[in-house]
Amino acid sequence: MKRSLYKYISLYKEFFKTSLTEELSFRSNFILQSLMNIIFIGTYFFTSFFIFDHIEHIGMWNEIEFLLFLSFALAVDQTHYLIFSPNFWEFSGDVILGTLDFQLLKPFPTLFTVLFRRVAVPGILTVLLTYSLVIYFGIQVELSLLVWLSLPLCLFLSLFLLLGIEVLIAMLNFFTVEGMGINQLRLQVQHICRWPDFIYKNPARIWLFPLLAITSIPVRWILDMSYWSWLVAMFFGVLLLWFFIILLWPKALNFYESPSS
Amino acid sequence: MLSFFMTIRLEYLKWLQSLKISLSKNLNYKINFLLMMVIPVLVYFAIKYNLWSSIYATNSAESIKGYTLSQMIEYQFWILIFELFVRSHFFSRNISEDIRLGRISVFLLYPFGFFNYQLSLFFSDKLIQFFIGIFSFFVVVTFGWIDIPSVGILFRAGVFIFMVSAFWFFAQLLVGFMAFWLEETWSINISIRFISAFLSGFIVPLDMYPEIISKILLWTPFPYLIYIPVRILMGESIDVVFSLFILFIWILILFVCIQLVWRKGLKLYTGAGI
Numbered sequence: 001m002k003r004s005l006y007k008y009i010s011l012y013k014e015f016f017k018t019s020l021t022e023e024l025s026f027r028s029n030f031i032l033q034s035l036m037n038i039i040f041i042g043t044y045f046f047t048s049f050f051i052f053d054h055i056e057h058i059g060m061w062n063e064i065e066f067l068l069f070l071s072f073a074l075a076v077d078q079t080h081y082l083i084f085s086p087n088f089w090e091f092s093g094d095v096i097l098g099t100l101d102f103q104l105l106k107p108f109p110t111l112f113t114v115l116f117r118r119v120a121v122p123g124i125l126t127v128l129l130t131y132s133l134v135i136y137f138g139i140q141v142e143l144s145l146l147v148w149l150s151l152p153l154c155l156f157l158s159l160f161l162l163l164g165i166e167v168l169i170a171m172l173n174f175f176t177v178e179g180m181g182i183n184q185l186r187l188q189v190q191h192i193c194r195w196p197d198f199i200y201k202n203p204a205r206i207w208l209f210p211l212l213a214i215t216s217i218p219v220r221w222i223l224d225m226s227y228w229s230w231l232v233a234m235f236f237g238v239l240l241l242w243f244f245i246i247l248l249w250p251k252a253l254n255f256y257e258s259p260s261s
Numbered sequence: 262m263l264s265f266f267m268t269i270r271l272e273y274l275k276w277l278q279s280l281k282i283s284l285s286k287n288l289n290y291k292i293n294f295l296l297m298m299v300i301p302v303l304v305y306f307a308i309k310y311n312l313w314s315s316i317y318a319t320n321s322a323e324s325i326k327g328y329t330l331s332q333m334i335e336y337q338f339w340i341l342i343f344e345l346f347v348r349s350h351f352f353s354r355n356i357s358e359d360i361r362l363g364r365i366s367v368f369l370l371y372p373f374g375f376f377n378y379q380l381s382l383f384f385s386d387k388l389i390q391f392f393i394g395i396f397s398f399f400v401v402v403t404f405g406w407i408d409i410p411s412v413g414i415l416f417r418a419g420v421f422i423f424m425v426s427a428f429w430f431f432a433q434l435l436v437g438f439m440a441f442w443l444e445e446t447w448s449i450n451i452s453i454r455f456i457s458a459f460l461s462g463f464i465v466p467l468d469m470y471p472e473i474i475s476k477i478l479l480w481t482p483f484p485y486l487i488y489i490p491v492r493i494l495m496g497e498s499i500d501v502v503f504s505l506f507i508l509f510i511w512i513l514i515l516f517v518c519i520q521l522v523w524r525k526g527l528k529l530y531t532g533a534g535i
Contacts, residue, residue, distance in 0.1 A: 059315055178290045
C-alpha cells in the first residue's frame, strides 16, 4: 500500500515538473494566464461590492458572509483550475485524435493519468490568493476552531464532488465527435455552483442540488455548525459518486474508438 | 466590361463557397454548436434571474437604484435575446491556431485572402445566430415576458446588433493575430470576455456602479456592447447617435490596429511545414 502510494506520488511529481518546465518556457503565456485568473476573481468580487452598495442581504447572508462564500467557491474553482482543468481539455482532444491510446498503454490506471498529468502552474498564485481571502473573511466572521480545522476537509469534499460531476460529463466525449461543447457544459456546472443554493427557486433548486451542494453545503456548515449532518451526507454522497465513477469508467472506455490504431 | 462582370461573379462564388463550407461545418456538429452558443447564455440568464429574484425578495425592496423587480427581469431577458444575436464564436482561438501551425500559408497563396475567409466564417455564424435570436425573441414575447418594442426601437437595436457583432469580430481578429508574437492567445480572449461582461452591464446594470466609474465607462466601448442597446430595447430615451459614434470610433481603432498587427506579424511569420 505504502509502496504503491509512493509510486503515485513520484509520478505526480514528474507530471508537475514537466508542466512547470513547459509553462516556464512560455513566460508571457504564464503571466497572461495568471493575469486572467486575477481578473476573473476581481470581476466576481467587484460585482458583489457593487451589488452590496445597494442592498444588505443576499438570501440569509450579509455582505461578509456572502464574501466568505464567494472566496470559498473561488478557492475550490482555482484549486480545480490548478490541478484538473487542463486535463479535461486535453482529454477531449485525446479522444478525438486517438492519442488516448498512449494513456491506455501506461502501467497506471487511465483515470489517474487522464486527470493528473498536467498542472496549470499559473494557477498557484490565484490559489494562494483565494485561500488568503477565505482566511481573511473567516477571521471577519469569527469562525470557531473546529470550523477552521474542518476547512481542508470542506475544500476536499467540494473539489471531489465537482471533479466527480465533471468526470461524468467528460465521459460524454466518447459519444461525440467534437469535444468543445462538452467542455462548455462542464464550465456551466462551475458557473452554477459559484452562487449559493438559496438564490434558486424550486424546482431548479431540487434539480440542480448536486451542483449547488458543491459549495453551498460546506459554507452553510462553516457559517452555521448545525448543518453538520449535511456535511456528513455530502461526504457519503462523494464516496458513492466516486464508487459509481470507478464502475462506469471502464464501461465508458469500451466506447472509445481509437482513430489512430 | 465582360471581365469586370466575370471578376464580380468569381468573387461571389468564392464568398458563397466559403460561406457554405462554414455553415455545413457548424451544422454538422449541431449539439456542439448548441452547447457552445446557446446553453451558456441560458445558464447565465437562469443564474441572474434567480439571483435578482432572491435579492428583491430578501431585501423587501420595491426598487433598487430605480429598478423594480419586473424591470430588472426585463433587463435580463433583453440581455438574453441580445446576446443570442451577437455572441461570437471562438474565432480568435482558430486564428491563432492557424498562425501557430502555419495554416495561414495557404491563404497567402489562395486567391481568397485570410481576412475574407474569416469574414465569411463570421457571416455564416451570424446567419445561424440570427435565426436562433429571432426564435428566442418570439418565444420570450409569446410567453409575455417582454413586450414587443416599436419598429423604430427594433431598427435601432438592429443597428446595434450589427455594430456590436462587428466590434467582436474585429476584437477577436486582433486577439487572434497576437499569435504572431505569443504562443497562446486564449487567455487574452478570456480576459477580454471577463472584463467586458463586468463593464458592459451583463450582470449588474451600469447605473448601479459608482457614478464616476459609469461616467468614465461611457468613453469606452463596453456600455455600448450590452447596457445601452438593452436600455434602448426597454424603451429608454438614449442618445443613439452619440452611442453609435463612440462604438464606431472603437471599431475604427480596432480596424487600424488589425491592419498594423497583420502587416508587422506577417513579417515575423514563418510558415511551418511548407
